[in-house]
Amino acid sequence: MTMNERKMIDLEQGWEFMQKGITKLKNILEGLPEPQFSSEDYMMLYTTIYNMCTQKPPHDYSQQLYDKYREAFEDYITSMVLPSLREKHDEFMLRELVKRWTNHKVMVRWLSRFFHYLDRYFIARRSLSPLNEVGLTCFRNLVYLELNGKVRDAVISLIDQEREGEQIDRALLKNILDIFVEIGMGQMDYYENDFEDAMLKDTAAYYSRKASNWILEDSCPDYMLKAEECLKREKERVSHYLHSSSEPKLLEKVQNELLSVYGNQLLEKEHSGCHALLRDDKVNDLSRMFRLFSKIPRGLEPVSSIFKQHVTGEGTALVKQAEDAASNKKVQPDSVGLQVFVRKVIELHDKYLAYVSDCFQNHTLFHKALKEAFEIFCNKGVSGSSSAELLATFCDNILKKGGSEKLSDEAIEETLEKVVKVLAYISDKDLFAEFYRKKLARRLLFDKSANDDHERSILTKLKQQCGGQFTSKMEGMVTDLTLARENQTSFEEYLGNNANANPGIDLTVTVLTTGFWPSYKSFDLNLPVEMVKCVEVFREFYQTKTKHRKITWIYSLGTCNLIGKFEPKTMELIVTTYQASALLLFNTADRLSYSEIMAQLNLTDDDVVRLLHSLSCAKYKILIKDPNTKTISPTDSFEFNTKFTDKMRRIKIPLPPVDEKKKVIEDVDKDRRYAIDASIVRIMKSRKTLCHQPLVMECVAQLGRMFKPDIKAIKKRIEDLISRDYLERDKDNPNLFRYLA
Template sequence: MASSERKTIDLEQGWDFMQKGITKLKNILEGEAEPQFRSNDYMMLYTTIYNMCTQKPPHDYSQQLYDKYREAFQDYITSMVLPSLREKHDEFMLRELVKRWENHKLMVRWLSRFFYYLDRYFIARRSLPPLYEVGYSCFRDLVYQDINVKVRDSVIKLIDNEREGEQIDRSLLKNVLGIFVEIGMGNMTSYENDFETEMANDTAGYYSRKATNWIVEDSCPDYMLKAEECLKREKERVSNYLHSSSEQKLLEKVQHELLSVYASQLLEKENSGCHALLRDDKVDDLSRMYRLFCKITRGLDPVSQIFKQHVTAEGTALVKQAEDAASHKKPEKRDIVGLQEQVFVRKIIELHDKYMTYVNDCFQNHSLFHKALKEAFEVFCNKGVAGSSSAELLATFCDNILKKGGSEKLSDEAIEDTLEKVVKLLAYISDKDLFAEFYRKKLARRLLFDKSANDDHERSILTKLKQQCGGQFTSKMEGMVTDLTLARENQTSFEEYLNNNSNANPGIDLTVTVLTTGFWPSYKSFDLNLPAEMVKCVEVFKEFYQTKTKHRKLTWIYSLGTCNIIGKFDAKPMDIIVTTYQASALLLFNLSDRLSYAEIMSQLNLTDDDVVRLLHSLSCAKYKILKKEPSTKAITPTDVFEFNSKFTDKMRRIKIPLPPVDEKKKVIEDVDKDRRYAIDASIVRIMKSRKVLDHQQLVMECVEQLGRMFKPDFKAIKKRIEDLITRDYLERDKENPNIFRYLA
């Protein structure tokens, strides 16, 4: 079978044919009347190249065609493209450039299709740049390198015009900047080096000039409005025509010129800076300040400092106000924590609410502002007012909310809410142990004298305190609340016991509250000589209690007891509610008409202080159940008393209070004692694990360990170390007296 030989095409003849196709393409690009390529035309051109590349050597013209491909572009660019660009300027030049670039890309697309066979074999084998890359680099080397500086300057000029409020053709800029990106063929170097750097510098200069005027003319809020607006516009600029990678660099330039450079001048502007905005509650402006300054390095530091100073000043002013109010009180009322102090705590809570909202809303919950608020509150929350520490004021405030008939009339929700806030304030107080002790004392009174308004609230605040300060803090208080529940059950079973045992009869109604020693504050228990009627009660209850448990010893605390007795007066009999002490004293007058101070004292077996208090309450105060000779206002050891049968009152039932004992001194003494133990325990714990430690390190670790409950005084720690040395827990190093060793 005969094979048909393919006719060899020589270079000149083949190239002539290709040249016609290329010319037709150029005419189409130049917009001349030329019919479009049909697939047949395209196939002919492709096949010609294919044939010329697959002929046997020396007729394989791959290399020559590769070179001619490049020359076709160079030719077109030098003859047509460059002249048309060089005669135009500014916006017209930019439009021409965009048009020429679009055409060039089309030309690359078509020609690389005609010459496709080169890409597949020749280029791949020789590792030469592919056709599209050759096409692009022709434009880059001949056109882009020639005019990029002119283009860049025209673009920047247009951007500045737009900043000044002119309308510009944004899509034109987007297309021009697209060329800077595309010419890099996959990397951004051309865009960054040939355009972006210069544009960023121009931006910095532009805003620097603006800021110089604004900082002088505008108030801080007005300046910030302008700055925010500028940043917003620059962001839009990026999304409209710059490359997205420019956003960060551009905004940083604007922030630097408008904010970093003028930060302190802006924040400290006389009547409109940060202080003024806080003073006048300009919430929107403060939010804007946060939004702007959080973007610059360490920009929020000065804002949070000013916030801290402001809050500290407001809180300190409240303390001073409360001090002034207290100093105008009458001297005899000065010791009682009164309404004034209640108002003070309320105001501190309101202050905290207000600025907590600022932290959350204006300052978007940023940790710097939480820290500033905490540090500010720690300053004035530990000042105390008129001799009462904040710990005591807070405990009294809670007491007022939780006891029946307290000064605060609140709904259940408001009570919960307020307690929540008090516990938050407690976080700022360094003497948490002092608060706990005052709180416990007041809780005891509420529970024992049935003064507590609502058990749920009592438990609820303990839960809150437990979360805030840990379980150790509330364990005794929780024990007290549980004790009362158990005591009620105990009373019920006592009443059942009495019903079932006819021979066990105390003769009077008796309610006993049994408490667990460790939970409650320590109360003095005296050997009060009980009246016979009461002795019987004590015996009956003892017998009942022994049926329940053999291992517990009851200690009676008569100082907390109350009695209802009936006074038979000439006018009418009356119910009198008194303490056990007062009742014991009054019952003495059933057996004697007249008794001297000394007789009463020896029959009751009480101390001078207690006798004076209870006789004063019965003979010198509001209700004069006893007549005293001489009838002076004070009790003296030579006084004589008798029952006042003429006594009368419009009420059928009266309560005779005993004057309150000042508990504050006792609480403070107790807390001091506990602190000594706590410091001892802490030092021993640290030394046990560390064995050898220097003085400073030991003190630091001790403060660290105890800081959650109180701020130990350095002198106190030093004293406890000395004490532990004398008790052989530690010893000083022989060489260096500043170093201690643990003695196991």
């Protein structure tokens, strides 16, 4: 039939037809025997609404149908749904609610289809709530508002049962909590206010009860295991039935009750707290501690502070142990003992660096704690030797031939790497550099260095750690030696090509660049005639290579191999140039007094005493001293010991080493004065005027990479620069300095 012929449907009659459809739907939902809707049924219902909404006014029943739609739900809920819910309790009530909510959503879906035409036109024009929302709002106002309190309590009680280890129906809870979410129609307010708040309060109370018992009964590791397990379970709880937005809030509650509240008590448990775990190397427990405490605000601070105390304690104990060992020796501190000390410090660093990376996941707080702990005891020094010196000696032992350490190449590389790491904690890096340079010089000049590659490798590492300035001289020294070898080769070629240039003895000369090497005293030793010729020949050769360089001979570093003709047998003696010069005097004289020897050699008292002692009072008595005492005095006289013998064919006669420590420290002090001056001038040049305090602070910051400048020393340098007219004091404010260009 066409539009015009359509019969008018009045409200009563139309609604009666719709009621039939709605009743059929209710019966299906209630599970009564009722055939399903056919597509014809559906079309009839849809068309009836369509027609009733498109009739000419006053027969357009859109508004009335919109109201009837809502009444249909209200009627169904009051007559069927609420009575069935009110008679059930606890879990049965929850199951009924889930069933009713599911049915309600089906009903909303079907009725919204029947009344679809309203949604499309009427509602859109009047901006009323969509049908879907109207349906859900009915449920919210009539069912949810009445029951949500009972539902919430039932759910929380089930959660607590589950926490106590009982099996519960998780799917049921998931469905119930979905109602709290869906009833918000896109907002989380109902879930949060009507369920979550109370659930979080209950969680806090639950774990507060648990924790107060555990903290008394359990050891720290056991407590942490329980805490970690609880957190894991709560996470699972979220994934099974709570809304994902609850996870951070829930874990925060658990962490707060288990860890924040009892944190300090837990960390400081006497026999099992953090100290004990560090003492007993409980790596897994420490890792767990890190994982747990990293989750709570500022939770790691007390852990890292205990870590720092612990490492400081272990390090300080090593220092004390080394001190005790040294003081028991009563004599010169035992260098082996000190080397063991350095080795132990390196091992300690290895151990705790591994803790920082493995247990504490390289967290900056723990790197800082390790650094501060090492800075405390690494700068203590042992029995009069600074750590800078000990570390330099340690390197020397590793790098020199026949050092005390028998290590493979890889092990040497690895150890050097570690030494450089420890050096980072030492404030007097410049002192280390100076000791290191002195020892490097001895290794290079006396051919004591075991391996060039290692020498270069540690310089590279030091350069990375401390900058190029730190190593430039040392690198120069190593390069010098390579050049000196080439120089020696060309000297030998020169001798081969010039028949008249004959030094008379085998001569090896090492030419060095003054600026790179430590300063050595050069005395005008009166060379024996045998040697004068050599020096001349080499000087002539060197002039063929360069006209502009002046050669200074450092005899104190030379060595000679002499043939000693003794009655029992002829022997080769390996001696220093000084010792050789003294012995050669006895080729022309049988007996010489102390003063004659001194006059002929032109040396100082100190040097003469040292070398005569080495030749007459020490292990090998090449000279016979009169009177036969253990010390040298100016009234002694000496003669060649023709009867001397030894089971070896070659012997090395050592000269007692000069203690260079004082000199090194003086040199470093002098360099520091220059460095402080330069720093102050640099700062003042850029700032023009500056007060005392910030000037000192900036100076300390600038120089800190190489040494820790002493505040008094800086004050002194400022005074000195004022007296030298680099700076002036302000007339009115003595605390203010001005740069004078």
